[in-house]
Amino acid sequence: MNPLVTPNVGLLIWQVITFLIVLLLLTKFAWKPIMAALRERENNIDEALRMAEKAKLEMQALKSDNERLLAEARAERERILKEASEAATHIVETAKSKASEEGARMVEQARVSIENEKKAALTEVKNMAATLSIDIAQKLIKRELQDEQAQRALVQAYLQETHLS
Template sequence: MKVTHPESLIFWSIIVFIILFVLLRKYAWKPILGAVKSREASINKALDTAEEARKELQNLQADNEKLLKEARAERDAMIKEAREIKDKMITDAKGQAQVEADKMIQQARQSIDSEKQAALADLKNQVASLSVEIAEKVIKRELSSNDRQLKLVDDMLDEVTLN
């Protein structure tokens, strides 16, 4: 057995370590570090993409909220307009019905007045006829005798001179 010196063992251990270190650095560390860096870059890219997607999602949600608010406002405006149109139609119909009712009442009053005037004219004619008939009968009776005729003339003359 050969005895080696511990210094030479340390020396060769260091040499082997340096060679191993250079080989690992050249062939292992660079690819490993490159893979780690590319992995890190892809992770960062994925995080950036996720952040952009999150921001886009927030923008879409904000746009959706805005569209919903606009749609609700438009719906409310349409409902308000429909109610106003309905109220206007009801008011117009009531106004037109009132005008028609007033017109019908006026026509009825005119018809009643004309019928009343006709009835009064007819009544006057009938009264006049009856008055003439009564006057004829009274005059015939009063004038049937000469004494009565003279008395009537005297009474009339007295009335004329007194007034």
């Protein structure tokens, strides 16, 4: 057989002894710190997972709170918009009724004013007609009464009219 393929018994024994010494040294000095580091890493990972789960629950609670607050804000906005719309409608209706009342009042005032001015104009026309009639009558009488005969005839006519009435 080929000496490279077949192991030498002496070499094999020394390799086993060296392996056992390295194993003992590793067990005595390195095994405990490696295991402690692995346990610490496992604990850190478990703690991080617990904290992530806690953060996830807190995020869900915050999300539900935010959704609730958002719904409340929407409801409040709708209520405010409804109140503003009702107030605007009320203001418009009030303004319309006031304008209507003011218009009716102004029409009534105009009607009364027109009626008063109509009466005043009629009175003035009557007064002017009376004054004009008196002026015309004076001029006619002056003209007719310039002679004495006409004056006596007129007095006689008036006297006869007063006895008849």
